[in-house]
Amino acid sequence: MNAPPAFSKQALASALRAILPAECLVEDKESQRPFECDGLSLYRELPLLVALPETVEQVQAIMQCCHRLQVPVVARGSGTGLCAGAMPHPEGVLLGLSKLNAIMEIDPQARTARVQPGVTNLSISEAVAPHGLYYGPDPSSQIACSIGGNVAENSGGVHCLKYGLTVHNLLSVEMITAQGERVELGSSGLDSPGYDLMALVTGSEGLLGVVTAVTVKLLPLPEVARVVMAGFDSVRAAGDAVGAVIAAGIIPAGLEMMDALAVQAAEDFAHAGYPRDAQAVLLCELDGTEQEVDQHIAAVERIFTEGGATTLRVSASDAERALLWKGRKSAFPAVGRMSPDYYCMDGTIPRSQVSHVLEEISRLSTKYQLRCANVFHAGDGNLHPLIMFDGGCAEQVARAEQFGAEILELSVAVGGCITGEHGVGLEKLAQMESQFSIAELHQFEDIKHAFDPALTLNPGKGIPILKRCQEYRALPRKHQHG
Amino acid sequence: MADLLAHLQAHVREAAANASPVAIRAGNTKSHLVGRYCHARPLDVGDHRGVIDYQPDELVISARAGTPLPELESVLAEHNQVLPFEPPRYGGRATLGGTLACNLSGPARPWLGSVRDAVLGVQLINGEAQVLNVGGKVMKNVAGYDVSRLQAGALGTLGVITQIHLKVLPRAQATQTLAYEMTASQALETMCSRAREPRPLTGACWVNNRLFLRLAGAASAVRHTASQWGGEQLDDEIWSQLREMSHPFFAGKAPLWRLSTAPNAPHCEGVEQCIDWGGAQRWLRGEARSLDLPRGAHLSLFAGGDRDTEVRGALDPVQQRLQQRLKKSFDPAGIFNPGRLYSWM
Numbered sequence A: 001m002n003a004p005p006a007f008s009k010q011a012l013a014s015a016l017r018a019i020l021p022a023e024c025l026v027e028d029k030e031s032q033r034p035f036e037c038d039g040l041s042l043y044r045e046l047p048l049l050v051a052l053p054e055t056v057e058q059v060q061a062i063m064q065c066c067h068r069l070q071v072p073v074v075a076r077g078s079g080t081g082l083c084a085g086a087m088p089h090p091e092g093v094l095l096g097l098s099k100l101n102a103i104m105e106i107d108p109q110a111r112t113a114r115v116q117p118g119v120t121n122l123s124i125s126e127a128v129a130p131h132g133l134y135y136g137p138d139p140s141s142q143i144a145c146s147i148g149g150n151v152a153e154n155s156g157g158v159h160c161l162k163y164g165l166t167v168h169n170l171l172s173v174e175m176i177t178a179q180g181e182r183v184e185l186g187s188s189g190l191d192s193p194g195y196d197l198m199a200l201v202t203g204s205e206g207l208l209g210v211v212t213a214v215t216v217k218l219l220p221l222p223e224v225a226r227v228v229m230a231g232f233d234s235v236r237a238a239g240d241a242v243g244a245v246i247a248a249g250i251i252p253a254g255l256e257m258m259d260a261l262a263v264q265a266a267e268d269f270a271h272a273g274y275p276r277d278a279q280a281v282l283l284c285e286l287d288g289t290e291q292e293v294d295q296h297i298a299a300v301e302r303i304f305t306e307g308g309a310t311t312l313r314v315s316a317s318d319a320e321r322a323l324l325w326k327g328r329k330s331a332f333p334a335v336g337r338m339s340p341d342y343y344c345m346d347g348t349i350p351r352s353q354v355s356h357v358l359e360e361i362s363r364l365s366t367k368y369q370l371r372c373a374n375v376f377h378a379g380d381g382n383l384h385p386l387i388m389f390d391g392g393c394a395e396q397v398a399r400a401e402q403f404g405a406e407i408l409e410l411s412v413a414v415g416g417c418i419t420g421e422h423g424v425g426l427e428k429l430a431q432m433e434s435q436f437s438i439a440e441l442h443q444f445e446d447i448k449h450a451f452d453p454a455l456t457l458n459p460g461k462g463i464p465i466l467k468r469c470q471e472y473r474a475l476p477r478k479h480q481h482g
Numbered sequence B: 001m002a003d004l005l006a007h008l009q010a011h012v013r014e015a016a017a018n019a020s021p022v023a024i025r026a027g028n029t030k031s032h033l034v035g036r037y038c039h040a041r042p043l044d045v046g047d048h049r050g051v052i053d054y055q056p057d058e059l060v061i062s063a064r065a066g067t068p069l070p071e072l073e074s075v076l077a078e079h080n081q082v083l084p085f086e087p088p089r090y091g092g093r094a095t096l097g098g099t100l101a102c103n104l105s106g107p108a109r110p111w112l113g114s115v116r117d118a119v120l121g122v123q124l125i126n127g128e129a130q131v132l133n134v135g136g137k138v139m140k141n142v143a144g145y146d147v148s149r150l151q152a153g154a155l156g157t158l159g160v161i162t163q164i165h166l167k168v169l170p171r172a173q174a175t176q177t178l179a180y181e182m183t184a185s186q187a188l189e190t191m192c193s194r195a196r197e198p199r200p201l202t203g204a205c206w207v208n209n210r211l212f213l214r215l216a217g218a219a220s221a222v223r224h225t226a227s228q229w230g231g232e233q234l235d236d237e238i239w240s241q242l243r244e245m246s247h248p249f250f251a252g253k254a255p256l257w258r259l260s261t262a263p264n265a266p267h268c269e270g271v272e273q274c275i276d277w278g279g280a281q282r283w284l285r286g287e288a289r290s291l292d293l294p295r296g297a298h299l300s301l302f303a304g305g306d307r308d309t310e311v312r313g314a315l316d317p318v319q320q321r322l323q324q325r326l327k328k329s330f331d332p333a334g335i336f337n338p339g340r341l342y343s344w345m
Helices: A009-017 A029-035 A056-069 A121-131 A147-153 A197-201 A235-247 A260-270 A290-306 A318-329 A331-338 A351-368 A394-413 A429-435 A438-451 B005-017 B069-077 B096-102 B184-195 B219-229 B237-243 B317-330
Strands: A049-051 A073-076 A093-096 A103-107 A112-115 A170-176 A182-186 A210-217 A224-232 A254-259 A280-288 A311-314 A341-344 A372-377 A382-389 B022-025 B041-044 B051-055 B060-064 B119-125 B131-135 B160-167 B174-181 B201-207 B210-217 B232-234 B256-260 B273-276 B281-285 B298-303
Touching: A009 A049, A009 A056, A029 A049, A029 A093, A056 A073, A056 A093, A056 A170, A056 A210, A073 A147, A073 A210, A103 A121, A112 A121, A121 A147, A147 A210, A170 A197, A182 A197, A182 B317, A197 B317, A224 A235, A224 A290, A224 A318, A235 A254, A235 A280, A235 A290, A235 A351, A254 A260, A254 A318, A260 A280, A260 A318, A260 A331, A260 A372, A280 A290, A280 A318, A290 A311, A290 B219, A318 A331, A331 A341, A331 A372, A331 A382, A341 A394, A351 A372, A351 A382, A351 A394, A382 A394, A394 A429, A438 B131, A438 B317, B005 B022, B005 B041, B005 B119, B005 B160, B051 B069, B060 B069, B060 B096, B069 B096, B096 B160, B174 B219, B174 B237, B184 B201, B184 B210, B184 B273, B201 B237, B210 B219, B210 B237
Parallel strands: A049 A093, A073 A093, B022 B041
Antiparallel strands: A103 A112, A112 A210, A170 A182, A170 A210, A224 A280, A224 A311, A254 A280, A254 A372, A341 A382, A372 A382, B051 B060, B060 B160, B119 B131, B119 B160, B174 B210, B174 B232, B201 B210, B201 B273, B256 B281, B256 B298, B273 B281
């Protein structure tokens, strides 16, 4: 297996030409350029070939061809991922699934929809809205990100605490195996015979198979949703207020925190009316029936006031609710305006640790001489520090990466994990060893072998390459920074 | 309250060295349910018990696998929290580990999720006697493969579960049961229509020509919805009868089958039935193998009948190969609960 590839690019291209129409195969470097990275552009690589199949049969034929030739395959949806999980393999095929974008079936009585992997997250909710339904998980990139990518990363969003992650909102997935077989995991019911392979495949970052169809569960659109915005003069007070909401038996639909720098950036960008002098701002959304939301809004207002809120505002209309959320949802681009580049981290921490972790991040910010704004899915403990740097300066890039690595290690040290929703990809491979023991990593490797004995599916991502697995074809160690 | 991890690890090491299979058990409430009989030497996990950590305002509890469910539930009740998946306690001896291994969840499952949905992380002894900690104690964790959820329904064939971290929820402020006389087909139609409404529905079952709906949540929402939906207002007894299988429907020796299906699949006539999970789980008594089943549905023999043959449907060859290889990746010597899930596993 360590021998040079047994195929040439020309042989591969001619095999794929027999499967795909000419316009579905991208062979020249310049046309391949848009596929060189996902949303984490620090890591770039060009593949041998880009294949853009239009049917599941073509996907299957490509997989069979790559299996025969032992060619690495990296699946890609919309390319909005943030861990370089969809970065191409230099000796492999980049399998773009964006042309598989049909909503195949909506069953309102069963509250399900069957869709192809390239369908965007938001378009599912839009298509089922006439039936009074929607799809729960809503990553910030939902306008662009694809459901296939959501399955690969087990994506979350701001509504996870109440409505769960992708894995909680699927009924079945159709997958093409590494050997090119077509298999359905899950079923039309809530249980399936044998092992829950669908749960295992969800979040597996394209290492176990290529998803070609997804049946999602749908939820009834809530009658009403309102948001409470509150400013606090310390992160600790805001964190305690979050704990008090949960302790009162209320599960908000969304519960978000922003620190002072994020608040200022978001306010400059969106003019949502956030208090610029606050050290932390909370957004707490309640949804349900009118009676329930009225009852919970009153309770949350009381809790925030007693918790020392310096500002308090409740949305009186859907337009005002949208405005209050606009700031939070545009926090990433808002921070992007403050700096040539930013690096988004994704650790999850026990909520009680938030003030400690933010103090540590502030100390690291001084140490690395880089600013960092923090947005926090406070309901579920998922923290997104946004480290600001200049990508044109190699030395700053290195500092930003070290800063990020320390934040992830800190997340693990306080009882959390290195990634809540963005995935490991290529980016967090080094930190896997701070979260998992060698025995645990070996078990992951054995699972990989069970599904992909030749190790051709997205090799070099998700789980670190251990010595035990000599034949694992490693990626080049150096990546271009850009 | 004891930590027997080292002891259990030593047992597994010895079993692996001697290729001597073990039947994992704790409360021993489910050895005649869910899966096939496993005739191997028992490995008792029941004394490895106790709540290890509980953070009410994080909504997370951690306990050893042998912890009986009532013990866990009484700790949660002190903070007005519950196990949202309503697992059967089977007389109070059912344990957390067994509940996860069998993936047993009660009537709220379509709305509040299953134990598979609630599990955040597990500690597991694999077939090489290594102690693995996978997942975590936080709500969101996508590092590594989801080995925790994989244990749900694996019937202990991938390893000895020793510790579990779970998401819990606040107890609903108010509940109300509503009942209506109607046929099974009318009930299925009503269940699916009601489930499309944005109301605090957390239970929908049909038995003896009666449809039961449960509302649970904020008192104001429950009251308002109950007044709109009408029906006879009852106490909540039917739901614990379903959860514990103490309802007269479950009495007697006739084989009990479980049909997992789309909730709106048509009613299959010709066999005594109880419908739960808003139509997605249907309990059948007697001989069900010959029934004409809905497309995509799965039938399994939950209790009674011949438990030395297969109790669930065959897998397609690709799935079977993947499952066998996965089993081997955890348990190369095949020592954990042989034959419990399938005769070939």
